[in-house]
Amino acid sequence: MALVLDPTAQDLLFREARTANSFTDEPVTEEQVQAIYDLVKYGPTAYNQSPLRVTLLRSPEARERLVAHMAGPNQPKTRTAPLTAILSAETDFHERLPELFPQVPQLKDAVFGDPSARESAGTFNAALQAGYFIVGIRAAGLAAGPMTGFDAAGLNKEFFADSGQRALMVVNIGKPGPDAYRPRNPRLAFEDAVTTL
Template structure:
């Protein structure tokens, strides 16, 4: 897509160009960070924004484990792919994003329009897992955008031993880890060149 086309489409969006660039065009996956910390208040602000994004039946299965202490970081690192360990060791904050397979226990409170919603999922762990993983993955994407909206940068990773992380941090719970996200202010010295994206006509079909 040409720069002129991008400018044309930018004018059709409700967000101003600075916000568009912050969330999408100029945002990059962070592979290295400055030493500026990420505060609890910033994480609270991120969650307070992204919790309003939609999930099916308002399931909200995403759960966040913030790995901030050195001790917890040392427990996490051996479960990551070798190429992800150094960046995670130096990130100001690391979040393990997990899906709660027992999300249905909250449905009577968060989805009051259907009083029997919990019962619909009570009998099938497989159905709960499918719904939990799908909707929590949606929330992972919302979370990454929320990190960017806070003026921070995210380095999401799926290169880790899922069962190892589960046993290390979530053993005996209904939480299943999905993504590890490094969070901070990006150090562009380790940023790769921007990879191309598919064009509109390669993705969109109208019937």
């Protein structure tokens, strides 16, 4: 068998998992979100940097502030999902590197001294972490509805004006509701995506 992970777990994380567009009203607990984060924080990133920030919107007031910046089709599902998270990249993540990576304190300035390179690295690695976060949601037996259809400038001003965070995506989280899934679109076959030299 080529994969060590059992077929049920493979289906849960990948084959049967899809982007959910509707959810039941069953709440998503703080304990579930913490368990998800505590699992996926170990996903690999360059230099073990951790630029991903997760902003959970639980109150109706916070949710409405977000809905105002979502694209039209994304507004109703964002308004009614049990939990919505804004996943963002922290542009000043390098300030935590000596704490997280104490054996090479000079890394902070040597690698991340250039603001442009730092922002690029932070965005890339936060996007990796966002992918792990979505798989972690699936591992918790929940469904994820990741979306990039929003006014990024407006959302950043609304939620992150006084910070170095920049929104990457919005993710609705919960148990899938009726007709939650659209038909699965095809994926490239191995021979179309993989080249051996």
